[in-house]
Amino acid sequence: MPKTPKTALDPNQTQLPLPLPPEVKASGDAWQINGTHPATVPLPNEVIIKKIEGAYTERDRKLWAFLVAAAWDDLLTVDIHQVRTAKVNDLFQSLGGGDTSTAWIWESAKRLRRTNVEWETLDDEGDCSLLSEVAVNKNAKQSGYLKYAFSPTLRKAIKHPTRFSRLRLHFMIGLSGKYAVSLYMLLESVANQRHAVLDVELNQLREWLKIPEDKLNRWVDVKRRALEPALAQINEKPEVAGFSVVMEEVKEGRAVARVRFHVSKSSERREIEDTMMAQPANKAAQNKSKANNTPPLPTSAYEAARKVAGRLDIYTLEQQWREWVSTKQKPDYSTASFVAFCKKKGGSVFIG
DNA sequence: TGTCGTCATGCGTAACTTTA
């Protein structure tokens, strides 16, 4: 039944402008390999884990992250970016992922142009190519410079994500296997959460890892071909990856129905983050620090919160809730308080 | 251009586990 003018939603109400999340920053130098100050790029989880159409090979996944990092400083102000392909190839080669020629970069860039991604943030969603423009003609190749662009909405999502993963760029380039790259991205998004456990159904995991529908149909093959090699690489160098991970299979009857990943930050990373927490620069940081030293929530709290938070990210909400509660004279860190907060937030954003 | 090595994937089979 069509909505009458009286029942139709007020377009002004449905498009309440939400404040833009704060801009995140990359760190280190994407072009320089540095063991003590690793180059990181904060890619939005909304883009990382949504549905992707296209080949999206191992090299595509790495190259896209690198191109984002290389364009980072000018992402919002410059439309067309360029990188010297020989220099990119040298870097990838030194990390074990390059080639004798730069041909793969042009091919990969073409695929990224054709690879469609669906992404979603609190106040926006989109469907676009990973690269909106790529110059791959003869003249471009002769110049030795790859020119590329991102769509405006994707640029905004990248620079102002509601939730992001700070990926260690050079570690990611050094990974072997396309599923290793995706799993690393996925687990890094979990590492910074208070409850650093990812509990996921097999179908969802397949989607997140971008396993084609006709590939790796048996759980045993997913485990052996995708998960185990990836986990081995991450756990081999936890200090470089920034975390280690343990996989737990959750069975329903005899069949494996879900997988649970327990992520633990490396001791070196904890030390660095603790040092940063001990030197809060302003009041907001002090509140955040205070909030992070509060009692953990039980798993049931997250489950209850999911039911009332709509599409909002409960971990972002958790951080906001802790900061808000910490300002109270008598802070209430109960599950009920958290769920009520999520319900209020969820209801206030999504009208109708 | 042919050969070799590596990687991703598919599939068969024996052994094991669970259920009725």
Place this chain on the structure above:
DNA sequence: TAAAGTTACGCATGACGACA
């Protein structure tokens, strides 16, 4: 206890890149 389902393991195949 038998049947059915799952797992572990090994081997085969195809794609792709390196190299002579």
